[in-house]
Amino acid sequence: MPVPVHAEMRGVTRIYPGTNGKAGVHALGPVDLTLRKGEFYSVIGPSGCGKSTLLDVLSGLSRPTAGEITFEDKPVDGRVPDGVGVVFQEDASFPWLNVEDNIAFGLRRAGVDSTEIRRRLDYALGLMGLRDFAKAYPAQLSGGMRQRVCIARTLVTQPRLILLDEPFGALDAQTRLIMGDELLKLWRETGATVLLITHALDEAAMLSDRIGIMSARPGRIIEEVETGWPADRDSRVASDNRFGTITSRLWAHLREESLKAIGQGAIK
Numbered sequence: 001m002p003v004p005v006h007a008e009m010r011g012v013t014r015i016y017p018g019t020n021g022k023a024g025v026h027a028l029g030p031v032d033l034t035l036r037k038g039e040f041y042s043v044i045g046p047s048g049c050g051k052s053t054l055l056d057v058l059s060g061l062s063r064p065t066a067g068e069i070t071f072e073d074k075p076v077d078g079r080v081p082d083g084v085g086v087v088f089q090e091d092a093s094f095p096w097l098n099v100e101d102n103i104a105f106g107l108r109r110a111g112v113d114s115t116e117i118r119r120r121l122d123y124a125l126g127l128m129g130l131r132d133f134a135k136a137y138p139a140q141l142s143g144g145m146r147q148r149v150c151i152a153r154t155l156v157t158q159p160r161l162i163l164l165d166e167p168f169g170a171l172d173a174q175t176r177l178i179m180g181d182e183l184l185k186l187w188r189e190t191g192a193t194v195l196l197i198t199h200a201l202d203e204a205a206m207l208s209d210r211i212g213i214m215s216a217r218p219g220r221i222i223e224e225v226e227t228g229w230p231a232d233r234d235s236r237v238a239s240d241n242r243f244g245t246i247t248s249r250l251w252a253h254l255r256e257e258s259l260k261a262i263g264q265g266a267i268k
């Protein structure tokens, strides 16, 4: 039985226009990408290849220069559709609000009633392991916990498609593994489709159903790898024999593209 398509990019390119007579930057594409409903899909690629640009245009935060994007069969056109949640690369928590108020921020603005907000807050605090820190302020939390606050804030809007841009980039290796497991738990419990942008090949290999490898800029998807992991997986798949096969396959492509990216001066 074919799996229903949840979101799709067809021939999508993004060229940042040049300013003050300087040439523009062809950052992305053309990209063709099909996200199946309920899958965990990761995108890996070298630094500067257009990963954040891909997330920006797919989410509707910015318009592509060419090509078509759909979410649930409707065109995505210049704004984030209902049902899509974005977690940004940088820590976007509000320092003046405590954890609870950070997480509830969007719901209050949307006028969701207080009983419903309480219900969703309790669920998100529990899932992200933040219950004991509900009244704490971001400055009192570790980087990993602040990132969980940002994920929880997106989660309470009950997205059917969650887009995450290198959410664990600033974390140490152990915390990254734990956070990856929490993301898998969230994915299983909510049934949402997940698109995770990462530069970490092991993270992609461990978490995903499928992995799209991007070329050096302008970023295109040059290869897709299916992992075949069961849905109830966690970071312990790293000790599975197949893990090495998957990472080698990813690295074979990524190595070449990373060398090109260094040639472009993208890695400083």
Ligand SMILES: Nc1ncnc2c1ncn2[C@@H]1O[C@H](COP(=O)(O)OP(=O)(O)O)[C@@H](O)[C@H]1O
Pocket: 016, 025, 026, 027, 045, 046, 047, 048, 049, 050, 051, 052, 053, 054, 217
């Ligand atoms: N707003 C912008 N204006 C001009 N160039 C940009 C802008 N944003 C990104 N770029 C350029 O587009 C390319 C891709 O950037 P980005 O999508 O952030 O890559 P990645 O997330 O893979 O590191 C880079 O060369 C970057 O310098």
Ligand SMILES: [Mg+2]
Pocket: 051, 052, 053, 089, 165
């Ligand atoms: Mg980026």
